[in-house]
Amino acid sequence: MPEIISIEDFLRRRDEVLLLDVRTPAEYEQGHIPGAVSFPLFSNEERAEVGTLYKQQSPQAAMERGLELVGPKMAGFVRRARELAAGRELVLHCWRGGKRSGSMGWLLSTAGMQVSTIAGGYKAYRRYVLEQLEHPRRKFFILSGKTGSGKTDVLHELKKQGAQVVDLEGLANHRGSAFGALGQEPQPTTEHFTNLLYDALSKTDPQQPVWLENESRSIGRVFLPEGFWKAMLRSPKFTIEIPMERRIQRLLRDYACFPAEALKAAFQKIAKRLGGLHLKQALEAIDSGDLATAAALALRYYDKAYGKGKLPEGIQKGPEFALAFGSESEAEIAAALLREGGSIKLCE
Numbered sequence: 001m002p003e004i005i006s007i008e009d010f011l012r013r014r015d016e017v018l019l020l021d022v023r024t025p026a027e028y029e030q031g032h033i034p035g036a037v038s039f040p041l042f043s044n045e046e047r048a049e050v051g052t053l054y055k056q057q058s059p060q061a062a063m064e065r066g067l068e069l070v071g072p073k074m075a076g077f078v079r080r081a082r083e084l085a086a087g088r089e090l091v092l093h094c095w096r097g098g099k100r101s102g103s104m105g106w107l108l109s110t111a112g113m114q115v116s117t118i119a120g121g122y123k124a125y126r127r128y129v130l131e132q133l134e135h136p137r138r139k140f141f142i143l144s145g146k147t148g149s150g151k152t153d154v155l156h157e158l159k160k161q162g163a164q165v166v167d168l169e170g171l172a173n174h175r176g177s178a179f180g181a182l183g184q185e186p187q188p189t190t191e192h193f194t195n196l197l198y199d200a201l202s203k204t205d206p207q208q209p210v211w212l213e214n215e216s217r218s219i220g221r222v223f224l225p226e227g228f229w230k231a232m233l234r235s236p237k238f239t240i241e242i243p244m245e246r247r248i249q250r251l252l253r254d255y256a257c258f259p260a261e262a263l264k265a266a267f268q269k270i271a272k273r274l275g276g277l278h279l280k281q282a283l284e285a286i287d288s289g290d291l292a293t294a295a296a297l298a299l300r301y302y303d304k305a306y307g308k309g310k311l312p313e314g315i316q317k318g319p320e321f322a323l324a325f326g327s328e329s330e331a332e333i334a335a336a337l338l339r340e341g342g343s344i345k346l347c348e
Contacts, residue, residue, distance in 0.1 A: 002092070002105035002115040007124045010091055010116075011202070017089045020081065021102045022258060027095065031191035033192065034199040037084060039077075039092075041070060041100045070103070078111045081272050089114040097121035100188050103300065126191075128200040132229030137206050140235035142213035142318075147177060147302035148247030148295075149240050150330055151213050157334035163307055163341075164210045171196045174220030175254075176213075178269040179219060182258050194221040209341065226329055238337055241324040244299070251295040260286050261293065274301045283300065318346075 010019070020039035021032050024047045024229060028038045042050065046069050054062035090113055094100035109115040118124065124276075136340045143158075145151050150170060159165040173187045174180040181187075187194065214237065217229045222280050255263065263286050271279045276295050285293040311317055321340055325333055 002102075002109050004097070004119050005091070005116045007128050009283060010118055017116075018085050020084070020090055020092050020104070021122070022094050022100045023108045023223055027122075028188055030193055031122075033093070033122065034195055036093075038118065039081070039084075039104070041094075041104055042066070055153055074090075074107060074210075077107060079115060081108050082111070083208075085131055087114060089116065091116045091118060093118040093121045093125070095121050096123050104148040109177045115326070125254050126195075129262075130225065133194060135199075136228050136231050137189050137199065138201060138231075139206075139209045141209045141211045142214050142231055142232055142235050142237040143211055143240070143267055143337070144281055145235050145240040145316055146247065146306050147299060148250045149242040149250060150250055150333075151240070152339070153330045154240065155211060157330045158211050158337065161331070161334055161338060163334075163338060164204045164208055165312065166200045166204070166210055166212055167214055168215055168224070169219060172219040172222045174222070176215055176219050179266040179298070180256055182255060182262055182266065187220050187222055194225055196223075197228070230315055232314060233315050236318045236341070237320045238340060239320065239322045240333060240337075241322060246327075247299060248295045251298065252291055255295075256291050262293075267294075267298070270298075273305070296306070305329065 010017075014035065019033060020034040021036040022039050022041045023032075023037060024040050024042055024044045024046045028036075028040070033040070050062045050066050050069070051169070053065050065163075085152050090108060092101045092105050092108075092115060097118055097120045101121060105115045105117045120127075137328055143151050152175070154166065155165055155167060169180070170187075172193055173184045175182075175184070185194075201210065212232060212235075215224065215229075217224050217226070220271050265284050267274070267282050267286075269277060274282070274297070278300065282294045282297040285291070285297070323333075323336055323340060325336075
């Protein structure tokens with residue numbers, strides 16, 4: 001029989017093993033452990049059928065139907081698992097570490113493969129991840145600046161220069177504004193976003209700060225865990241100040257390539273706060289090809305909203321540092337931030 005291991009044991013050895021997720025494709029799509037290979041025991045429809053039998057008839061009826069469905073697929077499971085494993089140990093999990101992972105584990109171990117299953121399954125992983133993110137054991141430096149300041153590019157330069165970085169917008173597939181979905185892949189669920197976030201953080205050194213881009217709690221349609229977001233608010237914040245013309249040029253670089261109708265739809269999302277006259281001017285500017293004017297109008301809206309968010313009750317924001325730049329490159333801005341950050345003594 002397969003060995004049963006804890007989620008902590010798996011995480012310590014995750015680079016040495018192959019993780020197979022035996023839940024349905026729909027469950028996997030909703031959220032999964034990063035690096036896991038979807039290896040479903042049942043299809044979505046088969047799982048629904050077995051579950052209905054369990055509730056409406058009996059566990060025995062469900063088990064018998066499950067055996068009928070799985071039996072013809074057993075040889076295929078063994079062949080595919082052996083190909084995927086390529087000599088590595090297999091670790092399996094289902095939702096709660098029960099019948100599905102146990103059954104698949106028995107089959108693959110009987111076929112001669114080295115197999116373990118995770119106690120508590122994906123549910124145990126989620127509980128562990130959320131606890132870690134609600135009480136993050138990391139020190140953060142927050143990179144802030146008005147829309148068009150190039151924060152994401154600077155963040156990537158920080159990484160090139162040796163800093164620890166987690167790109168929250170990259171994980172969320174969204175740039176965090178009304179225009180943020182343009183050109184991006186579909187967003188993950190909030191559930192899977194938090195899995196990706198924990199995975200990225202777990203690969204950093206807890207003794208060194210991690211640079212994050214300043215965000216509201218929501219990034220498009222996904223949400224940061226509350227405790228994680230509050231930890232960001234309490235962290236030192238570095239605001240880069242960039243000239244308006246350079247910010248306009250950056251928006252043109254990032255968004256001028258998109259169809260006019262997509263840009264106009266994004267402006268419609270901020271119509272109420274932008275105001276009827278400014279919205280009309282922005283839409284007319286797009287129609288006439290004057291995207292610089294449209295970008296300036298967008299920045300008018302975002303600048304007005306910048307820094308207006310209220311802190312949650314009981315949260316004392318961290319120290320703030322402002323750095324003004326002119327024509328410096330992103331690499332030079334990153335170097336200046338690292339110098340500024342290096343002068344801060346972080347509390348344990």
